Amino acid sequence: MLDLTGKNALVTGIANNRSIAWGIAQQLHQAGANIGVTYLPDEKGRFEKKVRELADELNPAFYVPCDVQNDQQVEDTFATVAEKWGKLDILIHCLAFADKEGLTGDFTAIPREAFTKSLDISTFSLTRLARSAKPLMTEGGSIITLTYLGGVKVIPNYNLMGVAKAGLEMSVRYLAAELGGQKIRVNGISAGPIRTLASSAVGGILDMIHHVEEIAPLHRTVTQIEVGNTAAFLASDLASGITGQIIYVDSGYEIMG
Numbered sequence: 086m087l088d089l090t091g092k093n094a095l096v097t098g099i100a101n102n103r104s105i106a107w108g109i110a111q112q113l114h115q116a117g118a119n120i121g122v123t124y125l126p127d128e129k130g131r132f133e134k135k136v137r138e139l140a141d142e143l144n145p146a147f148y149v150p151c152d153v154q155n156d157q158q159v160e161d162t163f164a165t166v167a168e169k170w171g172k173l174d175i176l177i178h179c180l181a182f183a184d185k186e187g188l189t190g191d192f193t194a195i196p197r198e199a200f201t202k203s204l205d206i207s208t209f210s211l212t213r214l215a216r217s218a219k220p221l222m223t224e225g226g227s228i229i230t231l232t233y234l235g236g237v238k239v240i241p242n243y244n245l246m247g248v249a250k251a252g253l254e255m256s257v258r259y260l261a262a263e264l265g266g267q268k269i270r271v272n273g274i275s276a277g278p279i280r281t282l283a284s285s286a287v288g289g290i291l292d293m294i295h296h297v298e299e300i301a302p303l304h305r306t307v308t309q310i311e312v313g314n315t316a317a318f319l320a321s322d323l324a325s326g327i328t329g330q331i332i333y334v335d336s337g338y339e340i341m342g
């Protein structure tokens with residue numbers, strides 16, 4: 086039985102009702118987990134408002150602003166986790182960023198600033214969050230991140246994000262190796278293309294979705310809820326033997342030649 090009752094889950098990356106993190110938060114909640122939510126702060130507080138309107142139905146224990154490029158905000162986030170819960174069981178890393186110039190055009194043209202910013206937000210942030218989560222995962226834990234096939238193979242226009250995801254997937258393995266001794270498991274979910282705010286920045290995403298519908302064994306794209314179900318499984322004791330893995334939730338697209 087998939088049961089997350091009594092488990093505390095910190096969920097990053099909810100931007101709106103299309104966010105994969107929203108699908109994950111719903112399924113963790115349905116399985117009984119307590120939810121804490123981070124949001125990307127902006128000057129007018131619009132993101133916070135949107136995230137609160139959406140997530141209130143899950144009765145989150147707290148909402149905290151957390152721009153992963155801001156060390157103070159990361160520390161404050163985990164201070165809140167420590168204060169409210171005392172321990173953390175599940176960390177959902179579900180965020181990424183690349184400037185438009187990193188997601189279209191020639192790969193050789195990507196500016197240094199765009200490159201470093203994207204890898205800081207999309208790749209290093211997993212390690213940064215894991216560093217702060219580690220002392221709070223006193224009874225073991227499950228860290229889950231989101232990746233895409235474009236980190237393994239060349240997918241048109243995925244360009245800079247492909248490099249970021251390759252680094253992210255390798256980070257999963259190194260983190261799993263380090264944290265296994267503390268019974269902390271670290272895994273990635275490689276999701277098929279889903280229409281979201283972030284994916285709309287990738288040139289030709291609709292073509293990619295249509296391609297998946299044609300080629301993938303299941304002849305459809307996946308939903309945020311399907312990704313959420315896999316995250317709930319990976320977060321649960323049912324997955325107690327799984328760490329350092331990338332699990333494809335992509336209608337089987339990855340196996341096709």
Ligand code: 0WD
Nearest residue numbers: 100104105152153180181231232233278279281282283284
């Ligand atoms: O097809 C897709 N949508 C796929 C997405 C296929 C496979 C993987 N993924 C991955 C993405 O690369 C990402 O890692 O899933 C993760 C979630 O992406 P999403 O659900 O597609 O996108 P979205 O709903 O836009 O959420 C990403 C959020 C940001 O939203 P916006 O659109 O406002 O950038 O990441 C957050 C932000 O809320 N984010 C940050 N959070 C903290 N600090 C930061 C930051 N600096 N930058 C972006």
